[in-house]
Amino acid sequence: MPELPEVETIVRTLLPMVLGKKICAVQVLNPGSVDGGENLALLVGGSIVGIRRRGKLLLADVDGVAPLIGFAVHLKMTGRLFVYPQNTSSGPHTRVILDLDDGQRLFFDDARKFGYVRALSEIGFRNWSFWNKLGPEPLELPPAAFVNLFTGRRAAMKGLLLDQQILAGVGNIYADESLFRAGIHPRTKAVDLSCAQLEALCGHLKAVLEESIRDCGSSIKDYRTARGDAGAFQNKFRVYGRGGKPCITCGSALASQTIAGRTTIFCPHCQPE
DNA sequence: GGGATTGTTTAAAT
């Protein structure tokens, strides 16, 4: 569930709690939650000097553990990052624990074990294909560049928005919400959209992402900030999770269909085919 | 107990 706004919120809440802290122990409770890369234990002794986001990926910069330069976390569906006080014991879904030199403990919890932590060296980072193939950041993309990403594509817009190699950070929630705001049917092929329509979609996508970041993201079920607080943007969904309910604009029943392999909610009246 | 849930990878098709 954590998409761009949720990961961004975790970055912002986590940063002040861990910046400058030293990692004094690494505990892996579930080896499957560690993804390839380098040995996580080699992070011991390093100092956290940065927390960043790229797409849906959280990146921690760690100094003093050469050749390692940090680690990445992908939360996938149910991953969470929390900072707990000293002596907090692991929960049923705790997969990795980093102990910090002030006694605090950084927990990676993940009920369904889809997410991962990955230790990075400079070389490993450079050769990480997932990283290398990520598309541009939507919030930093000029409208003309956004249009270029999609022009000539024959696939449905819904699927293209979800493709991390085209655009990084958009998931099911913000794909549906931005298409609704732009009045575009999710099955519309990119090639059938005008330049103006694509530019409008760009604007609506940025707006919905920024609004959600302001609300600390959307908490459907699992997502929480690094402080454990729920976000509030789930209360402002116009279509996501509202299949069968009346459209906010016109009152028609919202449709629910599988498009590009995912449940998609849209208004058949406001987003005509 | 079956269906829903999600992002990513891989394979197959165009």
Add this chain to the structure above:
DNA sequence: GATTTAAACAATCC
């Protein structure tokens, strides 16, 4: 080769 689509996978909850 590039693009698109589908299936597989991870595991749990309700």
